[in-house]
Amino acid sequence: MDPMPEEQETRAAEPLTQWVQRIAHAVRAFDRRHPLPWDLTFTGFWVTAALIDYVGGGWENVARNKDVPASLLLTMSLGLSLPLLWRRTHPRAVLCAIAPMAIANAWSGAVLQAALLQLVIVYHIALRRPLRSLWWTTILVITPEFVTAARHSKKSWDEQVVPLLLSIALCAAIGITVRTRRDYTEALEDRARRLETERDQQARLAAAAERARIAREMHDIIGHNLSVITGLADGGRYAAARSPDRAAQALDAIAGTSRQALTELRRLLDVLREEDRPAADLTPQPALTDLDQLIDGVRKAGLPVSTTVHGTPAITPGRELTVYRVIQEALTNTLKHAGPGATSQIEMSYGDGGAVTVTVTDTGRGGDTDGTGGRGLPGMRDRTALYSGTLEAGPLPEGGWRVRLHLPEETPQ
Template sequence: MDPVTTEDRATEPLTEYAHRLTRRVRAFDHRHPLLWDLHFAGFWVTAALIDWAGGGWRHNAHNLDVPGGLLLALSLGFSLPLLWRRTHPGAALAATVPFALVNAWTGAALQAALLQLVLVYHLALRRALRELWWATALVIAPVLVSVARHGEGSWDQQIGSQLMSITVAALIGVTVRTRRNYTEALEDRARRLERERDQQAQLATAAERARIAREMHDIIGHNLSVITGLADGGRYAATKSPERAAQALDAIATTSRQALTELRRLLDVLGEEEKQQADRTPQPGLTDLDQLLDGVRSAGLTIHTTTHGSPTLPPGRQLTVYRVIQEALTNTLKHGGPDATADIELSYEDRGAVTVTITDTGNGSRPQSPAGGRGLPGMRERTALYGGTLEAGPRPHTERGWRVRLHLPEETPQ
């Protein structure tokens, strides 16, 4: 952190206090606009009446014999319209013009006439800039009357001075307006970014839930199917061959442990923010296919594999191939029947392209997935991540069984 100087310590609290006070005043004004307008207008009404009652107007007057009642009316005519300076600045300015003309004609030259510049400021702050042209004409008109009536000062000097005052008031209004619009734009942008961030977080959460659902379905569904097959085989073997039944129980225990291990690895990924050393890709790949096939074979399904080419796939594609094969074999175990067999053909091509075909000789029909099922939709989602295609359906009528074909195209260079 940068060192804080003694001057910073002295000025920062005052600056923070000023900012906090400004925010409080603006918040109060936003909640009670009429009350603030009454205070503002009341202040200038009081100032105008003090100028009238105290005789301060005589120092600039061209005529000292103006009646007191007229002076009172002029003072109120300049100050009271300030009450509507924010809601109707144009109308408030127009209301002061008759008093300004009378003020110039009689030679009273009340200082309260300068309050017209406050209305010019609010016009520049809240209305279109083209309205400043007629506002300028309204404020200049009394100056022309005063010069023509009393003849003090040159025309260019009087008009130039008034134009300069109008210009300064308008520039202040435009500057404040620009700053306010800029601040509102920043606040709006911040709100939109916050909404977009929340939407992105919701989308990321939904995508993560979908990914977890796919993984849980593939892990639990496959292993439970293998365990079911082993349990059925062990039940039949228990009466005739106790040794085969014991082997089936051992295989069930091994498969259950494998399922628990994969679930733990998946949960480790979900908690990797708390465990910085957690493996970011603890998912099975092509090297785990043999173990997968051995487990399915132990459940009673005969599998033949054919491989063309050498696998050179990144981890993500390996996981997709693994899960699709796992899901296809799980469905064969569930629906293929006791005499079903499966054939797996893997064709590896250049630059990560791969084609996998899984066919079985079991019952060619498959029950419709229940609502929320993750089997075939999960395989399609995995395939879509890499722009691939997935075909799944019964084989031709002349052949029994089911066929699943996965194709992942070549990797696109980034």
């Protein structure tokens, strides 16, 4: 379907509008960086206009008194126009400097048109100063009109004062409008900057959380499997001299465990790739059904493990992963620190609403009490905190070590 004529006109007008906006933006940007050239140009224009009015005698067309000395006319022309150079930085001081010249202009009856330049100052006061300044500004600007009406009256005072009051109101309204627009634009720009900063902070936090998650998963995968491999290698070394068959079985178990670790590690590292693929689906997510395989591997490494289960597991996949990783880390620590001849026992109790309690005990020597020696216990506590659970880890009075995990019932959303 062909575009409507109105749409074609809009599309044709857009480049010109954008061009004008770019030019205006460039001019404003230059003015902010270098205000003096524009101030000199603006002031020079009005000084020239005031001098032309004085030299050319144009002021006589509206003068109430044509016998004003030339020196006074020159002084008033410069005094009413030259201070505009500082109108943006010191508008109130400029208005106070012009006021005596405006009163002298009204008293002498010259009625120079340069006196109307006070309206430019009114605009800048409305643009840059508190709005309450407009009260005394209006009084200061309107006073010469009362002087003219009292000393050189040709019209009623209201015919002279009311038009000037309307002009003052118009200039003030323009200044307030520009000021409101400027403040609104600055607020939008500030909000955009803050949103950009918050977005960058969110990205950094997300990246840090992802790095912590990957580091935790790599610790769980590599730490556990290396502990199993170490136990199998130690057992195979002792069995090599007496039972070559047992040594061969240990080597086969080491090879199987290594392949499993490499497979899980590759799947985890796939998450870091930038290619379009369902990376989340490839992330290793062990469940309770994988516990038997985990425990069999630990047993092959030489650690006797017994399990007791109370209730029927009915928990979410996230909780299953937490239970699996806590048991994995507890068994890994037992392999590392318990010493020869240690045994381990796992007791799992499932309640209503997804509640679960897991206790892993061993008869070994124990290890790092507060878990500051590595990522193991802090990682387990981080996982547990995700589900408002509690994790206790420490030595038993009669010897050995215990890790106890409790996840409360799930809160309905």
